[in-house]
Amino acid sequence: MTDTTPLAPAAVPAPGAAPAPAGGLDFESWTCPAPLRDTPNVVMGHGGGGAMSGELVDHLFLPAYGAAAAAELGDSAVLDVPAGARLAFSTDSFVVKPMFFPGGCIGDLAVNGTVNDLAMSGAVPLFLSTAYILQEGTSLAALDRIAQAVGAAARAAGVRLVTGDTKVVDSAGGDGVYVNTSGIGAVPEGVDIGPRRARPGDAVLVSGDIGVHGVAVLSCREGLEFGTTVESDTAALHGLVADMVATGADLHVLRDPTRGGVSASLNEIARASGVGVELVERDLPVPETVRDACSMLGLDPLQVANEGKLVAVVPGQDAEEVLAAMRAHPLGAGARQIGTCTAEHPGTVVALTGLGGTRVVGLPIGEQLPRIC
Amino acid sequence: MTDTTPLAPAAVPAPGAAPAPAGGLDFESWTCPAPLRDTPNVVMGHGGGGAMSGELVDHLFLPAYGAAAAAELGDSAVLDVPAGARLAFSTDSFVVKPMFFPGGCIGDLAVNGTVNDLAMSGAVPLFLSTAYILQEGTSLAALDRIAQAVGAAARAAGVRLVTGDTKVVDSAGGDGVYVNTSGIGAVPEGVDIGPRRARPGDAVLVSGDIGVHGVAVLSCREGLEFGTTVESDTAALHGLVADMVATGADLHVLRDPTRGGVSASLNEIARASGVGVELVERDLPVPETVRDACSMLGLDPLQVANEGKLVAVVPGQDAEEVLAAMRAHPLGAGARQIGTCTAEHPGTVVALTGLGGTRVVGLPIGEQLPRIC
Numbered sequence: 001m002t003d004t005t006p007l008a009p010a011a012v013p014a015p016g017a018a019p020a021p022a023g024g025l026d027f028e029s030w031t032c033p034a035p036l037r038d039t040p041n042v043v044m045g046h047g048g049g050g051a052m053s054g055e056l057v058d059h060l061f062l063p064a065y066g067a068a069a070a071a072e073l074g075d076s077a078v079l080d081v082p083a084g085a086r087l088a089f090s091t092d093s094f095v096v097k098p099m100f101f102p103g104g105c106i107g108d109l110a111v112n113g114t115v116n117d118l119a120m121s122g123a124v125p126l127f128l129s130t131a132y133i134l135q136e137g138t139s140l141a142a143l144d145r146i147a148q149a150v151g152a153a154a155r156a157a158g159v160r161l162v163t164g165d166t167k168v169v170d171s172a173g174g175d176g177v178y179v180n181t182s183g184i185g186a187v188p189e190g191v192d193i194g195p196r197r198a199r200p201g202d203a204v205l206v207s208g209d210i211g212v213h214g215v216a217v218l219s220c221r222e223g224l225e226f227g228t229t230v231e232s233d234t235a236a237l238h239g240l241v242a243d244m245v246a247t248g249a250d251l252h253v254l255r256d257p258t259r260g261g262v263s264a265s266l267n268e269i270a271r272a273s274g275v276g277v278e279l280v281e282r283d284l285p286v287p288e289t290v291r292d293a294c295s296m297l298g299l300d301p302l303q304v305a306n307e308g309k310l311v312a313v314v315p316g317q318d319a320e321e322v323l324a325a326m327r328a329h330p331l332g333a334g335a336r337q338i339g340t341c342t343a344e345h346p347g348t349v350v351a352l353t354g355l356g357g358t359r360v361v362g363l364p365i366g367e368q369l370p371r372i373c
Numbered sequence: 374m375t376d377t378t379p380l381a382p383a384a385v386p387a388p389g390a391a392p393a394p395a396g397g398l399d400f401e402s403w404t405c406p407a408p409l410r411d412t413p414n415v416v417m418g419h420g421g422g423g424a425m426s427g428e429l430v431d432h433l434f435l436p437a438y439g440a441a442a443a444a445e446l447g448d449s450a451v452l453d454v455p456a457g458a459r460l461a462f463s464t465d466s467f468v469v470k471p472m473f474f475p476g477g478c479i480g481d482l483a484v485n486g487t488v489n490d491l492a493m494s495g496a497v498p499l500f501l502s503t504a505y506i507l508q509e510g511t512s513l514a515a516l517d518r519i520a521q522a523v524g525a526a527a528r529a530a531g532v533r534l535v536t537g538d539t540k541v542v543d544s545a546g547g548d549g550v551y552v553n554t555s556g557i558g559a560v561p562e563g564v565d566i567g568p569r570r571a572r573p574g575d576a577v578l579v580s581g582d583i584g585v586h587g588v589a590v591l592s593c594r595e596g597l598e599f600g601t602t603v604e605s606d607t608a609a610l611h612g613l614v615a616d617m618v619a620t621g622a623d624l625h626v627l628r629d630p631t632r633g634g635v636s637a638s639l640n641e642i643a644r645a646s647g648v649g650v651e652l653v654e655r656d657l658p659v660p661e662t663v664r665d666a667c668s669m670l671g672l673d674p675l676q677v678a679n680e681g682k683l684v685a686v687v688p689g690q691d692a693e694e695v696l697a698a699m700r701a702h703p704l705g706a707g708a709r710q711i712g713t714c715t716a717e718h719p720g721t722v723v724a725l726t727g728l729g730g731t732r733v734v735g736l737p738i739g740e741q742l743p744r745i746c
Contacts, residue, residue: 045739049632052739074568076463076490078560081454090449091502091555095540117449129464131553133506167468169551169744175542180504182464182555187451195447259422305422366418366425371542 027141033059042138047168056166060140061130064147068154070162077162079127082186088123090114091182097371099146099176101217103231106179107149109307109373112236114181115157116256119238120310122193122245123185128154131165131180138176146177157236159183185238191245197252198273200343203319205312207240207326208334209233210262211290214304217372219293226293235308240329247325249318255311258373260364263302265311266339266349267363279339279351279361302351303364305372313341400514406432415511420541429539433513434503437520441527443535450535452500455559461496463487464555470744472519472549474590476604479552480522482680482746485609487554488530489629492611493683495566495618496558501527504538506551519550530609532556558611564618570625571646573716576692578685580613580699581707582606583635584663587677590745592666599666608681613702620698622691628684631746633737635711636675638684639722640736643714652712652724652734675724676737678745686714 032040035055045052062069070077081087094110111128118125130150134143154161216232218224237256244251253273255265262284270277279302286294286301294301308331314322319337326332339351349361405413408428418425435442443450454460467483484501491498503523507516527534589605591597610629617624626646628638635657643650652675659667659674667674681704687695692710699705712724722734 043739044743047632048737048740048743049637050737050739053632054736075465076461076494076496078494078496079460079462081458081460085454087452087454087460087557088449089452089500089502089557090536091504091553092448092538093504093506093540093553095506095542097542121449121451123449123451127462129462129555131464131466131555133466133468133551163463165465167466167744167746169468169470169548178506178542178551180464180466180553180555182502182504182553184460184462184557259420259426264422363427364421364423366416366423367421370417370421371540 027139030141030144032140035059036140040140042134042136042140042143042168044136044168044170046134047166053166060144061147061164064144065151065161066155068151068159068161070160073161073164075163079162086187088118088121088185088187090117091180092117093178093180094373095178095371096217096373098221099142101220101232102229103216104234105146105149106177107146108153109234110179110181111150111153111157112234112307113258113373114183115159115236115238118183118185119241120254120256121187122191122241122251123187125157125159125183125185125238127162127184128159129163129182130161133178134166134168135176136168136170143177153236157238188245193251193254195253195269195272198269198275198313198341199252200275200341201316202252202313202341203316203337204277204339204341205314205319205323205335206262206285206338207310207332209285209287210306210309211286211294211301211304213307214369214372215290215293218369226289228289230289233306233308235331237308237310237331240310240326240331243325243329244312244322247321249314249322251312251314253313257306257309257311259305259367261303261305262311263300263349263361264364266361269313270349271347274346276342276345277339277349278342279349281351281353283336283338285334285336299368302361303368305369307373400512403514403517405513408432409513413513415507415509415513415516415541417509417541417543419507420539426539433517434520434537437517438524438534439528441524441532441534443533446534446537448536452535459560461491461494461558461560463490464553465490466551466553467746468551468744469590469746471594472515474593474605475602476589477607478519478522479550480519481526482607483552483554484523484526484530485607485680486631486746487556488532488609488611491556491558492614493627493629494560495564495614495624496560498530498532498556498558498611500535500557501532502536502555503534504553507539507541508549509541509543511549516550526609530611561618566624566627568626568642568645571642571648571686571714572625573648573714574689575625575686575714576689576710577639577650577712577714578687578692578696578699578708579635579658579711580683580705582658582660583679583682584659584667584674584677586680587742587745588663588666591742599662601662603662606679606681608704610681610683610704613683613699613704616698616702617685617695620694622687622695624685624687626686630679630682630684632678632740634676634678635684636673636722636734637737639734642686643722644720647719649715649718650712650722651715652722654724654726656709656711658707658709672741675734676741678742680746
């Protein structure tokens with residue numbers, strides 16, 4: 001179905017208005033919409049492209065998405081884009097396990113993740129697609145909770161959900177719900193942000209505490225307790241990026257350090273730009289709970305995933321101004337400089353340790369924490 | 374990673390140049406690229422966002438995609454779009470089982486499926502994303518075969534693969550490979566094709582034999598034999614659509630009748646436009662093998678999926694001209710009129726049977742053939 005969608009999202013809430021977390025897992029109070037009542041669970045027919053697929057869209061996805069949804073979530077949408085715009089285009093599949101975790105769920109994670117990938121090229125996120133792969137037998141109550149989180153996160157981020165797809169796999173395949181989101185954003189004129197633009201002398205900034213998302217998911221997956229509950233930091237960062245762009249500083253690189261953590265992002269930047277990166281370990285904002293969990297499990301907080309943080313590489317002389325803009329935004333309140341780019345050891349990231357030594361911060365090989373997004 | 378990609382795909386082959394089918398399943402002759410040789414199979418680390426993820430992109434996906442790939446398949450791509458263009462945006466996840474079937478595999482299916490969704494709004498497909506969910510233990514040889522098919526189909530269709538994602542799920546989740554493709558196309562000025570535009574008096578056309586893809590997948594999944602091997606019709610239809618648009622006829626609706634078959638597409642059109650549809654059963658192009666398979670299994674060929682066919686609704690007076698354009702294209706050689714739109718019984722599709730009676734062609738409820746795409 002085609003659908004012409006106005007360019008500007010209807011309502012853009014205040015920056016930092018994060019979607020409500022998924023909350024508890026008590027689905028008993030959930031009332032199945034009448035047309036879906038034949039079964040409380042996903043069955044193969046929901047993925048068949050017939051009447052049941054249509055009912056799922058009409059009575060579950062569209063109500064959950066609310067104002068964020070295009071009138072119809074058809075096979076394809078026709079969009080008007082601004083004349084001469086450069087577009088950012090991004091895709092991400094989410095397989096996080098468990099699907100619900102402290103501070104969020106796979107639904108808001110999927111929206112925020114793609115919004116952030118777009119934002120890291122300086123783009124204003126505009127349109128998102130959502131494609132679900134559902135395991136037969138998944139409860140519709142859980143699916144509805146996820147779809148509600150998708151809708152809330154999209155409304156909070158001011159993006160329109162314009163097209164979608166639903167497939168169902170039998171119980172032998174899949175486990176629960178996988179969500180793919182793809183997104184389109186508009187890159188403002190004059191903005192040129194990319195991993196090759198880091199230069200010696202640039203400052204390396206981070207927007208706040210690191211390692212939180214990975215520890216949050218791990219703690220509830222493995223039944224580990226680290227004193228206090230660690231909540232995922234999942235959030236949409238394009239508002240923060242817009243405030244940074246508005247300073248007029250020449251932002252060189254932005255990355256959201258998800259899988260592989262800050263370490264993977266900085267190694268990628270160092271290699272792409274041919275610069276060295278020198279971190280100061282004592283300047284890394286690692287919350288105590290994350291530090292405790294990492295030392296208990298033998299993890300490096302630099303390699304643990306974040307879902308609501310960004311790393312920025314900016315010219316040294318602009319660092320203070322950009323930091324001030326970041327700190328004025330709710331999602332950048334804890335922003336600080338954590339290192340600098342150097343002409344030495346190009347392609348390598350090192351950290352100055354508390355003992356006055358230097359260690360190499362390697363690119364993670366595989367993963368420390370599988371399925372955290 | 375951002376990547377600026379020129380708008381026009383490098384090379385657009387002759388229309389109808391379908392990607393090579395996946396062929397046999399003998400992976401023994403496959404040589405694993407040296408940097409991937411530590412394991413012949415997918416492991417969790419390939420989805421971790423670290424060095425192993427990068428190796429998979431550099432040594433498997435990029436070589437397989439060849440000229441269709443952007444220089445880097447990063448988290449997001451920056452694209453230049455024509456001034457004032459209307460864009461079509463579409464997403465589809467593919468979970469077909471088995472992944473390899475006569476005439477194709479999940480890889481070319483995923484490219485052609487999204488290309489076709491874009492083409493059905495009259496758009497010229499330009500850019501595609503590919504997002505893989507891999508089950509731990511899947512052989513890299515099979516993944517490479519799929520990626521090769523993705524690359525070949527993208528090159529044949531003249532679309533660029535500009536951004537991507539890879540996740541790995543443990544053996545308990547997923548079975549094999551799931552592929553999501555999302556796509557962006559440009560809708561030519563003056564083209565307005567949509568499911569609400571059917572009018573009484575319009576002709577209903579189909580581009581060729583129906584029911585072929587569903588029967589092809591089913592036959593190899595269930596080990597059924599229907600005399601001759603039925604090969605999937607998977608193909609990219611945008612070249613055929615371009616030729617139809619070039620006639621200057623006011624094309625009202627185009628649909629590719631995938632899941633739910635011709636029946637689901639026509640029911641959707643009838644409801645969205647508020648018209649009746651009257652098919653003539655003896656005019657339906659159902660190949661003998663499909664007819665035999667359907668009668669053996671109790672399936673209605675109108676409800677069986679196609680992946681390389683389209684249904685068109687055009688003004689009655691333009692039908693002959695559009696049919697002539699379709700027949701001149703390799704993918705429309707078997708085009709014919711199968712029915713008309715009526716003012717009677719709005720929202721309902723009926724078929725005039727060979728015995729002179731009329732039957733209602735209902736919207737399929739769930740699915741006859743799960744996981745055929």
